[in-house]
Amino acid sequence: AQSVTQLGSHVSVSEGALVLLRCNYSSSVPPYLFWYVQYPNQGLQLLLKYTSAATLVKGINGFEAEFKKSETSFHLTKPSAHMSDAAEYFCAVSESLFSGGYNKLIFGAGTRLAVHP
């Protein structure tokens, strides 16, 4: 079985400060890992994904995440926060990236990021 734990339901940073959102996973098979962002009353947008090609993954909007197998972690970072980054962030794990189009995702509880001027 797979699971995802996001440490910190709320994170608050100042504009221009480093953003660090934590995600730890549990998986019995090599995982595929994802970070999604959700703005109020909207669906999810993919920020980045780990597919075993490279441990440091760069995504959209200046975000990146590093896969650390020894720590079973996939933390999301951004060097300098922007006001527009304020949103809900979800880490997710999947057993397969694609398997006949099947891509069941298990989500973490989410972290709400607030950015202050």
Add this chain to the structure above:
Amino acid sequence: GAVVSQHPSRVICKSGTSVKIECRSLDFQATTMFWYRQFPKQSLMLMATSNEGSKATYEQGVEKDKFLINHASLTLSTLTVTSAHPEDSSFYICSAPERNTEAFFGQGTRLTVV
């Protein structure tokens, strides 16, 4: 990128009535679609997997007779909340994986049962 359209974005219905939510993959075919439910300030919980041309697979604890899923074509899946009650009020999101790439999400539907 691929687009998944979900309709309606918001719906208010009376208790006891049924509501249908549509999820369409606009530029790709999706043999599988997923329906999630999201409670306020919580994560997404998978409700069911919609399979084109066959019965949906429901997660444990989800009432199949209450949440009817139909996946009649390769681009459309529908979720019908039957005999809705206030506790069914929630945000419902669908997703469709594009073959060999990733899952794309609809915009979500805010259901309010009064």
